[in-house]
Amino acid sequence: MKLTIALAFLGAALHAQQLxxxxxxxxxxxxxxxxxxxLDAEKLRLASKFLSSDKEGxxxxxxxxxxxxxIFVRTYEFEKPGxxxxxxxxxxxxxxxxxxxxxxxxxxxxNESAEVYFFSQNNQYGGLxxxxxxxxxxxxxxxxxxxxxxxxxxxxxxxxxxxxxxxSGGGAKSTAPPKPKDDDDDEN
Amino acid sequence: xxxxxxxxxxxxxxxxxxxGFADRVLARxxxxxxxxxxxxxxxxxxxxxxxxxxxxxxxATGLWEYRQVQQRREGERxxxxxxxxxxxxxxxxxxxxxxxxxxxxGSL
Numbered sequence: 001m002k003l004t005i006a007l008a009f010l011g012a013a014l015h016a017q018q019l020x021x022x023x024x025x026x027x028x029x030x031x032x033x034x035x036x037x038x039l040d041a042e043k044l045r046l047a048s049k050f051l052s053s054d055k056e057g058x059x060x061x062x063x064x065x066x067x068x069x070x071i072f073v074r075t076y077e078f079e080k081p082g083x084x085x086x087x088x089x090x091x092x093x094x095x096x097x098x099x100x101x102x103x104x105x106x107x108x109x110x111n112e113s114a115e116v117y118f119f120s121q122n123n124q125y126g127g128l129x130x131x132x133x134x135x136x137x138x139x140x141x142x143x144x145x146x147x148x149x150x151x152x153x154x155x156x157x158x159x160x161x162x163x164x165x166x167x168s169g170g171g172a173k174s175t176a177p178p179k180p181k182d183d184d185d186d187e188n
Numbered sequence: 189x190x191x192x193x194x195x196x197x198x199x200x201x202x203x204x205x206x207x208g209f210a211d212r213v214l215a216r217x218x219x220x221x222x223x224x225x226x227x228x229x230x231x232x233x234x235x236x237x238x239x240x241x242x243x244x245x246x247x248a249t250g251l252w253e254y255r256q257v258q259q260r261r262e263g264e265r266x267x268x269x270x271x272x273x274x275x276x277x278x279x280x281x282x283x284x285x286x287x288x289x290x291x292x293x294g295s296l
Contacts, residue, residue, distance in 0.1 A: 043269075046263050046266045050263040050267040061274055073277070107291055114283065114287055116284055128277075132280045139276060141277045
């Protein structure tokens with residue numbers, strides 16, 4: 001009985017972590033390029049089997065994916081700005097206001113914005129959502145299950161992910177005081 | 189005796205067949221197969237179960253290999269999708285962090 005209740009809670013938690021991105025379907029006809037990825041737990045397991053243990057990038061990906069229950073990505077590119085508005089994202093943002101979801105970061109810079117949310121329940125962290133918009137591009141990411149954001153950012157430099165100069169790989173490192181250097185400090 | 193009995197006796201009495209009758213009957217019979225075809229037929233009957241088993245095994249093996257190829261294709265495709273998803277997520281987290289640093293003046 002206790003196991004049944006625990007499984008029911010787990011199922012409910014996983015269901016809450018997975019966002020319904022179908023409201024973004026109406027952007028598809030307007031996009032000049034789009035990509036949709038929907039990998040549930042079973043497909044993640046299958047994909048993980050085909051990741052090579054010999055390649056560093058694949059190995060990192062394997063470790064990241066080990067605990068994940070799903071990863072869903074939508075990317076849209078448009079010919080001209082103004083093809084999507086905040087109203088198109090309202091349905092997704094509404095889900096991110098439900099219990100369990102908390103906003104980690106919200107940044108706006110000119111016409112670009114980025115939001116990062118995480119999901120936690122009963123002091124268990126599990127679930128990530130990213131909404132990144134530029135005038136001619138929209139990216140929405142939803143990860144179900146525990147994910148190490150620091151390790152995710154550390155994928156830079158492998159798997160074909162370019163590394164942005166000036167950024168360290170992990171959050172913990174960024175809070176450490178900078179080491180004294182002889183050369184010029186040109187971080188900005 | 190009645191006329192009927194006379195006619196019946198006449199109808200049933202033995203008579204010799206007309207000339208050439210035997211040849212005509214034999215000509216109508218299906219031709220018997222030459223000896224070599226009879227041999228092949230007996231060979232087929234003896235080996236048919238084994239041949240059927242081999243064919244079924246070959247079909248099952250082909251089907252299994254086809255499924256393996258299909259699963260390999262699905263797995264490779266899932267792997268490519270996963271790598272793409274991780275690339276996008278990592279890149280967006282990096283750019284988000286860069287924007288945050290830029291907004292906050294370059295330090296956290």
